[in-house]
Structures are given as C-alpha cells and as structure tokens.
Amino acid sequence: MRETMMKRAKTMASCALGAMLACGAYALAQDAAAPTAVAAAPEAAKAWAPDTGDTAWMLACSALVLLMTPGLAFFYGGLVRGKNVLNTLLMSYGAMAVLAVLWAVVGYSIAFGNNGSPYFGGFDFMGLNGVSASAPYPDSGVPQGIPHQLFMVFQMMFFIITPALISGSLVERMKFTTFLVYMALWGLLVYCPVAHWVWYPKGWAYAAGAQDFAGGAVVHINAGFAALAACLVLGPRKGYGKQAMLPHSLPLCLLGVGILWFGWYGFNAGSAVASGSMATIAFVNTTLGAAGAMLAWMLLDQFTKKEMTALGAGTGAVAGLVGITPACGYVTPMGALAVGMITSAVCYLSATLRAKSKLDDSLDAFAVHGVGGFTGAILTGIFSNTAAKTGGMNSAMVDGPLAGGGMGLVFTQLKVAVIVALYTFVVSYILCMVLKAVMGLRVSEEAEDRGLDISLHGEEAYAEASSA
Numbered sequence: 001m002r003e004t005m006m007k008r009a010k011t012m013a014s015c016a017l018g019a020m021l022a023c024g025a026y027a028l029a030q031d032a033a034a035p036t037a038v039a040a041a042p043e044a045a046k047a048w049a050p051d052t053g054d055t056a057w058m059l060a061c062s063a064l065v066l067l068m069t070p071g072l073a074f075f076y077g078g079l080v081r082g083k084n085v086l087n088t089l090l091m092s093y094g095a096m097a098v099l100a101v102l103w104a105v106v107g108y109s110i111a112f113g114n115n116g117s118p119y120f121g122g123f124d125f126m127g128l129n130g131v132s133a134s135a136p137y138p139d140s141g142v143p144q145g146i147p148h149q150l151f152m153v154f155q156m157m158f159f160i161i162t163p164a165l166i167s168g169s170l171v172e173r174m175k176f177t178t179f180l181v182y183m184a185l186w187g188l189l190v191y192c193p194v195a196h197w198v199w200y201p202k203g204w205a206y207a208a209g210a211q212d213f214a215g216g217a218v219v220h221i222n223a224g225f226a227a228l229a230a231c232l233v234l235g236p237r238k239g240y241g242k243q244a245m246l247p248h249s250l251p252l253c254l255l256g257v258g259i260l261w262f263g264w265y266g267f268n269a270g271s272a273v274a275s276g277s278m279a280t281i282a283f284v285n286t287t288l289g290a291a292g293a294m295l296a297w298m299l300l301d302q303f304t305k306k307e308m309t310a311l312g313a314g315t316g317a318v319a320g321l322v323g324i325t326p327a328c329g330y331v332t333p334m335g336a337l338a339v340g341m342i343t344s345a346v347c348y349l350s351a352t353l354r355a356k357s358k359l360d361d362s363l364d365a366f367a368v369h370g371v372g373g374f375t376g377a378i379l380t381g382i383f384s385n386t387a388a389k390t391g392g393m394n395s396a397m398v399d400g401p402l403a404g405g406g407m408g409l410v411f412t413q414l415k416v417a418v419i420v421a422l423y424t425f426v427v428s429y430i431l432c433m434v435l436k437a438v439m440g441l442r443v444s445e446e447a448e449d450r451g452l453d454i455s456l457h458g459e460e461a462y463a464e465a466s467s468a
Contacts, residue, residue, distance in 0.1 A: 048135060051145035057275035058146050058154055064266025065157035069096055069164055071263055075256025075318070076168050079311075079363050082248040083451025084172045085461045091167035094180050095160050102184055103156045104128055110192035111200070112155065114139050118204035121196045128152065141201025143273040154270060155195075162219045163187050168365030169227035172245075173237050173448055176456050178439045185431055186226060190424050194222050198416070209398065210416040211384060211409065213282065214271035216326025216377040217420045224370020225421045226428035227361065233432035234441050236360030238448050250310050257314040261290055264321050268328045281388055282328040286321065289328065289340030293320020296344040319347040319368050323376035327383060330397060335383035339376060346375045374417050381413035 073092035077085045099107070106126050113121030125131055128149075136144040137151045163183040170179065195218050197205040205217070212218060237245065247253060268286045272278035297316025298308045323343025324336055331339060350367040361367060384400035399405025435441060442448075447455035454460055 048144075050136075050147050050150075051274070054143075054145035054274045055147065055150060057279065058150050058270060058273065061266035061270025062150070062154045062157055064263045065154070065270065066096070066160065066263075068157075068260055068263035068267060069093070069161045071256050071259030072161060072164055073256070074252050075260060075314070076171065076363055078249040078251070078253030078256060079247045080171050081245060081451070082462055083453055083460075085248060085252075085453065086457055086459055087176060087452035088167070088171050090176065090457065091171070091179060092161075092164040094176070095164040095183055098180055098184055099160045099163060099187055100156060102187060103152075103159045107159055107187060107192050108152050108155065110188065111159075111195040112137075112152070113196075114200075114202075116202055117196075118200075118202055118207065119197065120193060121200060125152075139201050141206075145274050151273070154273075158195075158215060158219060158267075159187060159191060162191055162215075162223050163226075165219070165223035165365055165369055166227045166230060168363035168369075169231040169361045170234055171362050172452065173442055174234060175440060175443055176452070178435055178441055181439065182230075182431065182435055185435075186428060189431065190226065190427050191218070191222060194218055194420055194423070198420075205416045205419075208416070209409065209412050211330050211380050211397070211413065212326045212377065212416075213329035213380075214268045214325045216322075216373045216380065217416055220322050220325060220369045220373025221377065221417055221420050222373075222424050224366045224368070224373055225425045227365035228370060229425045229428035230432050231359065231361050231366070233429060233436060236358065237362065238445060240360045241358065247311065250314075254310060254314050257317055261317060261321065264290070264325075268325060272329065278329060281333075284333055285328040285331060285336035286324055288333055288336045289324025289343075290317050290320040292337040292340035293317060293323065293344035296320075296341040297348055300345065300348050315351070315364070315368065316344050316348075319344045319372045322347075322369055322372035323379065325373070326376050327380040330380055330385070330388060331383045332385050332388050335385060335388075335402075339379045339383055342379060343372050343375045347372045370421070374421065377413050377417040378410065381410035384409055 069092050073089040076092065077088045080088045104127070106123065108128070108131070109123050109125035110121045113124045115122035115124060131148050131152050133147045133149040135148055136142075136146065137148045142151060163186055166183075166186070167179065197203040198210055198212050198218050200206060205212075210217070239245070264286055265283055269279040269283040272282055294313055294317040297312050297319065301308050301312040320340035320343060323339050327339050328336065347368050350371040351364050354361055354364065354367045380400075382400045383402055384398065384405070385403040386397050386399050387403070388397075398409050400409050401407055432441065443452060443455060
C-alpha cells in the first residue's frame with residue numbers, strides 16, 4: 001500500500017515538474033517571439049484602413065442620393081393628373097428595385113470595371129466579384145479613403161435616378177412593364193458606357209480632360225436626350241393640345257423639389273468622394289446655383305407673365321441644380337451663381353418654345369435636363385477656375401477663358417456633350433422602336449381615358465369614401 005502511494009506521489013511530482021517545464025518553455029518562446037511581434041507591428045500598421053470621416057460622409061451622401069429618387073417621384077407625381085399619379089410615382093420607385101439589382105449584377109462592372117479600356121469596363125466585377133469592403137477602389141484615379149463597396153453603392157444611386165428622369169417625358173401613356181424593361185436595357189446600353197467614358201480614370205472623355213464633377217453629361221444630357229427620343233417614338237398623350245392637362249397637386253410637386261434639392265447635396269458634394277474642402281465648395285456652389293436659378297425663373301415669370309408661379313419657382317430650382325452639377329467642383333461661388341442663372345434662362349426659353357410646339361415632352365425632362373445639362377457642361381468650360389482649388393473624379397483642372405485660360409476646355413466640353421447627346425438619342429430611339437415592335441409602348445385608349453392607376457395597377461391615389 002505504501003509502495004503504491006509512493007509511486008502515485010512520484011507520478012504527480014513528475015506531472016507537476018513537466019507542467020512547470022512546459023510553462024517555462026512557453027514563456028521563453030513568448031519572450032523570444034516578442035521582438036518579432038514588435039518588428040511586425042509597423043508592417044501591420046501599414047495595411048490599408050478606410051478613413052472613418054470620409055466613410056461616414058460618403059455613407060450619408062449615398063443615402064441622400066437615393067432619397068432624390070422618391071423626391072423625383074413626388075416632383076413628377078404632382079405635375080400629372082390625379083388619375084395617373086400612382087403610375088408616375090411607381091416609375092421612379094420601380095427604378096429603385098430594378099436598377100439596384102442590375103447594378104450589382106453587371107452594371108457596375110461595365111461602368112467602372114478596371115480592364116483598361118476607354119470605352120467599356122468589362123465583366124471583372126460581375127456579381128460584385130472583387131468589390132471589397134476592406135480595400136479601396138483599385139485605381140489611383142479615385143480617392144482612396146473609402147472602401148470599394150462604398151464607392152460602388154454611391155455610384156449605384158446615380159444609376160437608379162438617371163433612367164427614372166426619362167419618365168418625365170413618358171408619363172400618362174406608357175405601359176409600365178415596357179418602361180421597366182426599357183430602363184434596364186437603357187441603363188446597360190447607354191448609362192454604363194457613358195459613365196465609363198466620363199468618370200472612369202482611363203475613359204476616353206476623362207483622358208481628354210472633360211470636366212463633369214457630378215453628372216452633367218453622364219446623368220442630365222444622357223437622360224434628357226433619351227427622353228426626347230422616347231417621347232418622339234411614343235407620341236403625344238390623347239387630347240394633347242386640345243384639352244387642359246393641368247398638374248393635380250402643386251404642393252406635392254414643390255415637396256418633391258425640396259427633397260431633390262436636399263438630396264442634391266449628396267449628389268454634388270458627395271462626388272468629391274471625400275469630406276473636406278472639395279465637398280465644401282461643391283456644397284456651396286450647389287446652393288448658389290440653385291438659388292440663383294430659382295430667382296432668375298421667378299423674375300422671368302414676372303417679366304413675361306406678370307406673375308410669379310409656384311411651378312416656375314420649382315422648375316427654376318431644378319434647372320439650376322442641373323446646370324451646376326457638372327460645374328460645382330470647378331468654379332468659384334460667384335461663378336456658380338452665374339452658371340445657375342444662365343442655365344435657368346436657357347431652360348426657361350426651351351420650355352416656353354416646347355410648350356408652343358407639338359412635342360409632348362410632358363414634364364419637360366428634355367427642356368430642363370437635356371438642355372440644362374448641355375448648357376451646364378458648356379458653362380463649366382467657360383467658368384472653370386483653378387482658384388476654386390478643388391478636384392474630385394477628375395482633378396486635372398484647367399482655367400476657362402474667363403479665368404485667363406483660353407478656349408481649349410470649352411471645345412472639349414462641347415465635343416463630349418455632343419457625342420453623349422448623339423449616342424444616347426440614337427441608341428434610345430432604336431431601343432424604343434424595338435420595344436414598340438416586341439412589347440408595345442402605349443396603353444390602350446380605354447386605359448388612358450380611365451387613368452393608368454386603375455388600369456395598370458388596380459389602385460387609386462385618391463379613392464372616394466364608400467357610400468355604404
């Protein structure tokens with residue numbers, strides 16, 4: 001018994017000694033590894049990490065740009081007749097569903113794929129393959145302070161609203177299902193290539209020195225001339241020019257203008273792709289451009305009609321926002337004021353002439369976005385001033401003629417604007433003709449008479465209370 005106990009004691013002592021030796025060996029190993037860990041720490045510190053301030057700013061801007069699409073829905077919705085308001089709203093809300101999915105699957109890759117082509121981004125980023133939340137966009141031409149995924153989702157919001165802008169020329173008579181298909185195809189065939197040309201660091205327009213801070217060509221010229229092509233193919237609304245087609249709710253329209261203006265700060269200032277001085281000047285210029293344009297339109301209303309209209313004030317503000325979009329990062333505040341007021345005057349003339357024609361550009365999508373975007377692009381070249389000290393998606397700023405720089409930038413702006421306008425008009429026209437043959441573009445006359453809300457969606461925006 002005693003011998004057994006002695007053996008157990010020796011065994012336990014051996015285990016204890018082994019454990020102590022093991023602990024000692026571990027401690028020695030840790031001590032030996034410490035210098036290596038300390039030496040490795042600086043290397044780890046060099047690993048990329050997002051700038052938290054820029055990331056927070058760009059997340060907020062992405063949300064602001066998305067809010068613009070419901071704002072557009074209310075702006076357009078207030079301008080149509082009450083029997084078509086839900087259909088008009090859904091044209092914008094439908095874009096949020098269809099185009100967000102399409103962007104993630106393939107659109108982003110076509111627009112910002114880094115295959116080096118000046119015309120087409122390729123398919124490397126399909127399904128967001130390689131679009132990381134823990135690494136920046138893989139090209140030094142884009143500011144590197146935010147994750148690649150955040151850059152992608154910010155650009156997604158532009159992709160969503162741009163085709164929705166076209167609906168302003170097509171309301172109250174187009175098939176909803178056809179419109180959804182049209183937006184998807186137009187986004188892939190027109191928007192994505194144009195975005196690659198102008199905003200991708202190796203795109204041909206970018207390389208040529210085109211200045212488009214937030215979307216004068218990519219968004220407004222693109223959508224505006226597509227709207228012109230589409231409404232020419234679609235034809236006018238039944239009774240257009242023979243009966244009044246008045247806005248059913250100007251308060252709803254002005255609410256939309258306010259939301260658009262608010263969201264436009266994300267649109268323009270967010271295009272600095274960072275917080276700081278670049279975003280600040282774009283924010284200030286957006287405010288002055290819109291305010292100056294609204295004031296100009298109100299004064300023109302007073303001068304020509306002897307009354308300042310609510311619709312005119314709202315339209316003027318939007319025209320100014322359109323005009324300042326390409327210029328907001330490249331001009332001084334006083335230059336922004338001039339850009340807004342001049343764009344407003346040109347759009348006022350365009351809308352006035354359109355109203356006297358047979359063209360049913362129902363809500364003046366072409367007159368404001370197409371003409372305003374084109375005007376803003378040219379004015380960007382005229383008023384560009386390196387004293388603004390900003391950059392953004394294209395930081396290779398040069399002075400325009402008013403800042404002592406010559407006409408070179410103006411000609412570049414004109415060239416890009418004309419090419420984008422022609423490309424989007426031709427492709428949009430062909431696309432509409434194909435869809436007209438395959439799916440049909442217009443609703444029936446009966447559906448148009450009843451209103452598209454009840455005919456296409458089985459709902460009414462302002463249903464009367466039951467008498468039961």
